[in-house]
Amino acid sequence: MSFSNQIQAVAYCRTPYKQKFGIPRQPGLVSAARGFVELVPPFNQIDAVRGLEQYSHLWLLFCFHENLAAGWKTTVRPPRLGGNEKLGVFATRSTFRPNGIGQSVVKLHAVHTRNGKVSLEISGMDLLDGTPIIDIKPYIPFSDSIENAQGGIAQEAPVLANVSFSGQAQKQLEQYQQNPAYPRLAELIEGVLAQDPRPAYKKAKADPKLYQVALYDLDILWVITDTGIEVTELRASQVGKTVQADKQPAPLSPNQS
Amino acid sequence: MSFSNQIQAVAYCRTPYKQKFGIPRQPGLVSAARGFVELVPPFNQIDAVRGLEQYSHLWLLFCFHENLAAGWKTTVRPPRLGGNEKLGVFATRSTFRPNGIGQSVVKLHAVHTRNGKVSLEISGMDLLDGTPIIDIKPYIPFSDSIENAQGGIAQEAPVLANVSFSGQAQKQLEQYQQNPAYPRLAELIEGVLAQDPRPAYKKAKADPKLYQVALYDLDILWVITDTGIEVTELRASQVGKTVQADKQPAPLSPNQS
Structure with a gap:
C-alpha cells in the first residue's frame, strides 16, 4: 500500500519572528507574540471561516518550510535534555521530520474580513514570519484537552530565565x-x-x-x-x-x- | 508567495472501523476501539520512536484518503447542528477540506518493536482501517491541554444514546x-x-x-x-x-x- 499527496498553502502567517533563533520551542509560551494568519485565494472567503469566532483557540498545521530541504533525521537531541540524549523523531516535535509538518495551538483574538480579504488575529504562535499554513482547525476542548496526559520530558513548561x-x-x-x-x-x-x-x-x-x-x-x-x-x-x-x-x-x- | 509540498505515508493505521459510517465524530469517544499504527519503510526503525513510550497520548496527522478525490467545500453542515446551519470549513473538523489532512489525539498503550518492525498500540482513534498516517507527534500536556478553551458548538461531548x-x-x-x-x-x-x-x-x-x-x-x-x-x-x-x-x-x- 502506498500513498502520497500534494499539499498547498491555504494561508501565510505574519509574526514578529524574523529568524529561527529565538522562537519559543512550543506555542503558548510567549503570549505577547501577536500575529496574523492571512488566507490566500481560493481560500480567502468569508464563508470559509464562518463560525470560527466562537472558538478561543485554533490549531494551525504548517510547513517547516525553511527546513524541508534538509530532510528528516531518525533521532534528535532535544534541547531540554541538554543535547546529550537522543530521542526518536516521532517522540519529539523536532522541525526536521518526515513531511515537514508542524502543529501549533494558538489563541484566536479576532476574525478580520475587510475588503474581501480574510485574516485571523492570533497570539502565542511559535512560527517564523512567512510560514505557510496548510490547515486551520478549531480547538475542540472535550477531545483535545486531556486532563491527565503524561508528557515524558515535556511534562512541565520550561524554567524561565530572569x-x-x-x-x-x-x-x-x-x-x-x-x-x-x-x-x-x-x-x-x-x-x-x-x-x-x-x-x-x-x-x-x-x-x-x-x-x-x-x-x-x-x-x-x-x-x-x-x-x-x-x-x-x-x-x-x-x-x-x-x-x-x-x-x-x-x-x-x-x-x- | 506560493508553496506546495509532496507528502507521503509514514505508517498505516489498523482499526476495527471498516467503513466510514459508524466512526465516532471525534477521537477519544470510544475508548474500546483498539488499533495499531504500523510504520512503513524507511520510517519503521526502532530509533525513530525511541522515548515515545514515556508519553500517554499521541497526535496522529493523517489523510482523509477516501475523501481526497471529492475535494473541499467552503462551508459544511455539522451533524451537531442538525444539518440546518452552515459553518466555514476552517471552523469545523470536516473531512472535506483543503489538503485533506486530519488530526486526532489517541491513547498510546505500547510500542512494539518485533522482528525489526515498529507498531504502536493505540485506542480511542476515529480512523478508518487503512488510513495513511503522515506524522506522529507526542502529546505535550503543558502546551496542548488548554484548560479554559471555549469550544463553540463543540463545548461538550455529544449526548449518548441508550x-x-x-x-x-x-x-x-x-x-x-x-x-x-x-x-x-x-x-x-x-x-x-x-x-x-x-x-x-x-x-x-x-x-x-x-x-x-x-x-x-x-x-x-x-x-x-x-x-x-x-x-x-x-x-x-x-x-x-x-x-x-x-x-x-x-x-x-x-x-x-
Whole structure:
C-alpha cells in the first residue's frame, strides 16, 4: 500500500519572528507574540471561516518550510535534555521530520474580513514570519484537552530565565514602544529571552558572547550575566545581517556591537 | 508567495472501523476501539520512536484518503447542528477540506518493536482501517491541554444514546466474544452506537430502517426504538455488502435482514 499527496498553502502567517533563533520551542509560551494568519485565494472567503469566532483557540498545521530541504533525521537531541540524549523523531516535535509538518495551538483574538480579504488575529504562535499554513482547525476542548496526559520530558513548561535591560537598552525600549509598529514590545522581548534561546550545550558553560534576536524589524542584542539575561541594545535591523542570522544562531563577538 | 509540498505515508493505521459510517465524530469517544499504527519503510526503525513510550497520548496527522478525490467545500453542515446551519470549513473538523489532512489525539498503550518492525498500540482513534498516517507527534500536556478553551458548538461531548441487545443479538455477542479476534466487542459496539451514527436530519423523524455498521469483520445490525438503539443481529461480514456500505450510510430494508 502506498500513498502520497500534494499539499498547498491555504494561508501565510505574519509574526514578529524574523529568524529561527529565538522562537519559543512550543506555542503558548510567549503570549505577547501577536500575529496574523492571512488566507490566500481560493481560500480567502468569508464563508470559509464562518463560525470560527466562537472558538478561543485554533490549531494551525504548517510547513517547516525553511527546513524541508534538509530532510528528516531518525533521532534528535532535544534541547531540554541538554543535547546529550537522543530521542526518536516521532517522540519529539523536532522541525526536521518526515513531511515537514508542524502543529501549533494558538489563541484566536479576532476574525478580520475587510475588503474581501480574510485574516485571523492570533497570539502565542511559535512560527517564523512567512510560514505557510496548510490547515486551520478549531480547538475542540472535550477531545483535545486531556486532563491527565503524561508528557515524558515535556511534562512541565520550561524554567524561565530572569531578563533585565541595561540603562541604554531601557531608553531605547521606551522610544520604540511609542511606535505602534511594535505592540507589547517589552513583554515580547522578555517572553522570548526568558526561554533562553541559546543551544542547550552552551548553558553549562561561561558564555561571554553577544547574542542577537530579530523581532519585528528590530535587532535585540543581549548577553548572559551571573543572574540571567541582560538586553544591552535595541536597534533597527540591518537587512543583510538579519538574513545571515536566519541561517543559524547568531552570536556576535562583543567588538561587533 | 506560493508553496506546495509532496507528502507521503509514514505508517498505516489498523482499526476495527471498516467503513466510514459508524466512526465516532471525534477521537477519544470510544475508548474500546483498539488499533495499531504500523510504520512503513524507511520510517519503521526502532530509533525513530525511541522515548515515545514515556508519553500517554499521541497526535496522529493523517489523510482523509477516501475523501481526497471529492475535494473541499467552503462551508459544511455539522451533524451537531442538525444539518440546518452552515459553518466555514476552517471552523469545523470536516473531512472535506483543503489538503485533506486530519488530526486526532489517541491513547498510546505500547510500542512494539518485533522482528525489526515498529507498531504502536493505540485506542480511542476515529480512523478508518487503512488510513495513511503522515506524522506522529507526542502529546505535550503543558502546551496542548488548554484548560479554559471555549469550544463553540463543540463545548461538550455529544449526548449518548441508550444501546441494548435483542435476545438473539445477545447470544451472538457471547459467542463472538470468545474469539480473541474481537477484543472488547460489547464495549466497542455500545460505544460506537451510543454516538448514534445516523445523519442528523434523520434524528427528528420516526425511523423504521435497519442499519448496519462494520466492526472488525462483523456486520452489526440495529434499529431505532422508542428508548434508543437496539442491536438485532451480529454476523460475519459479506464482503460485497461491506464494500458497498463503505460508500454511504447503509440503511437496509427490514426484509433484507
